[in-house]
Amino acid sequence: MSINTPDDKLYARPPIPVTVVTGFLGAGKTTLLRGLVQKRQARRLALLINEFGEVAIDGDLLRATPDGARAKTVVQIQDFPYGLIAYGDDEHFVPAMLAIAARRAQIDHVLIETSGLALPTAVMEALQSDVLAPHFILDATLAVVDTPLMLAGDFGDVDVLGADAPPTAGQAVAAMFAQQLEFADVVVLNKIDALQEDQLLQAETRVRECAPNVRFLELAYEAQLDIRLALGLRLHQASQGTHQHSYTPLPRMPGPQASVLADQRLFNGHSHSGLAAHSHGLSTHKHFHEQDPGWLSFTLRSRAPQTEDRLRLALTEAARAEPILRTKGFVRCAGARRLLVQGVRARVNLDSVEEHQDAQSGTASELVFIGYHPSRNKVAALLSEMTGTEWQ
Numbered sequence: 077m078s079i080n081t082p083d084d085k086l087y088a089r090p091p092i093p094v095t096v097v098t099g100f101l102g103a104g105k106t107t108l109l110r111g112l113v114q115k116r117q118a119r120r121l122a123l124l125i126n127e128f129g130e131v132a133i134d135g136d137l138l139r140a141t142p143d144g145a146r147a148k149t150v151v152q153i154q155d156f157p158y159g160l161i162a163y164g165d166d167e168h169f170v171p172a173m174l175a176i177a178a179r180r181a182q183i184d185h186v187l188i189e190t191s192g193l194a195l196p197t198a199v200m201e202a203l204q205s206d207v208l209a210p211h212f213i214l215d216a217t218l219a220v221v222d223t224p225l226m227l228a229g230d231f232g233d234v235d236v237l238g239a240d241a242p243p244t245a246g247q248a249v250a251a252m253f254a255q256q257l258e259f260a261d262v263v264v265l266n267k268i269d270a271l272q273e274d275q276l277l278q279a280e281t282r283v284r285e286c287a288p289n290v291r292f293l294e295l296a297y298e299a300q301l302d303i304r305l306a307l308g309l310r311l312h313q314a315s316q317g318t319h320q321h322s323y324t325p326l327p328r329m330p331g332p333q334a335s336v337l338a339d340q341r342l343f344n345g346h347s348h349s350g351l352a353a354h355s356h357g358l359s360t361h362k363h364f365h366e367q368d369p370g371w372l373s374f375t376l377r378s379r380a381p382q383t384e385d386r387l388r389l390a391l392t393e394a395a396r397a398e399p400i401l402r403t404k405g406f407v408r409c410a411g412a413r414r415l416l417v418q419g420v421r422a423r424v425n426l427d428s429v430e431e432h433q434d435a436q437s438g439t440a441s442e443l444v445f446i447g448y449h450p451s452r453n454k455v456a457a458l459l460s461e462m463t464g465t466e467w468q
């Protein structure tokens with residue numbers, strides 16, 4: 077007679093598929109996930125949301141899906157405000173995943189939204205560790221792309237990186253973008269609602285140039301993706317012999333001044349080939365866990381009610397004057413009206429929010445800014461001057 081311990085039962089179950097959703101700051105990851113949550117049908121999901129910046133906003137936005145109350149029982153959302161998820165100094169990822177494994181019977185699929193400044197490789201590697209591998213299997217890695225920004229050349233050309241000069245904001249952005257694409261199985265062209273056919277073809281060509289071995293390229297109109305194109309792809313289930321990893325020679329070694337982020341690509345000669353399901357060996361995905369210290373986020377707050385038009389102008393100007401790539405948060409206007417602020421570069425949207433969408437409702441205005449060496453003082457001064465209210 078055999079006696080099953082709870083642990084035996086845990087290990088006897090098939091591993092839970094995990095989809096990693098990556099993409100640069102503001103590409104539309106959270107919006108896309110929101111669409112997938114709505115289209116989940118009978119799937120029971122666990123979502124881990126990793127944001128760069130001390131205030132978690134995306135988790136609140138996801139919880140505010142139209143069927144929020146109903147969804148709560150079958151969609152578990154966990155904010156991950158602890159730096160970059162699964163990176164070297166992150167002590168929270170493995171325990172959070174083990175807690176999910178312990179609830180195996182209630183979860184069909186795990187979705188992990190990485191911060192816009194993270195590479196998916198850290199999660200991919202952690203999933204293959206001895207402690208997580210028995211419980212989880214990588215389903216696919218999706219990279220969401222802000223297509224108009226890519227077509228406008230805003231993600232630049234990483235090859236112009238200097239070996240001994242610190243990277244500029246543009247180079248740091250280009251390096252992060254290129255690496256996120258490189259490690260993706262599926263690239264999702266997002267924000268394409270206003271694009272013409274020839275622009276979509278251009279975008280596809282650009283992605284194929286940057287990341288020739290991406291397996292699928294999907295179009296997401298208004299951040300909507302067919303759930304069958306996102307979940308259950310099983311691209312990493314072991315099928316040895318059909319997949320090869322090849323290495324190109326390291327092009328050059330970094331100089332002593334070179335930053336960590338900018339140099340990751342130089343160390344990485346990895347490329348994919350083969351179209352069958354494949355697995356990623358630990359040794360095939362070398363990456364540096366450290367984050368480029370040039371990426372900074374800060375929070376500014378104001379107690380005074382804001383005027384919508386003045387604030388929009390001020391935020392647009394701040395993104396032009398300083399290397400600010402992302403702004404988000406909630407602000408309070410006269411009459412207790414609350415606005416959700418979503419800024420990607422100098423494109424700033426302000427939308428009225430219902431109270432249930434805003435966990436901080438009733439409190440002061442609070443905005444998170446993310447940029448490459450941005451000056452907090454300059455942004456605070458500019459906002460204070462242009463809105464006529466104190467921001468600090």
Ligand SMILES: Nc1nc2c(ncn2[C@@H]2O[C@H](COP(=O)(O)OP(=O)(O)OP(=O)(O)O)[C@@H](O)[C@H]2O)c(=O)[nH]1
Nearest residue numbers: 100101102103104105106107192266267298299418
């Ligand atoms: N027009 C348009 N706007 C979009 C689309 N997808 C996202 N957005 C907008 O882009 C902004 C950023 O979207 P998010 O989903 O928060 O982007 P994100 O990648 O999660 O951002 P971070 O987590 O901060 O990196 C928001 O204002 C969205 O409403 C789209 O397909 N079309």
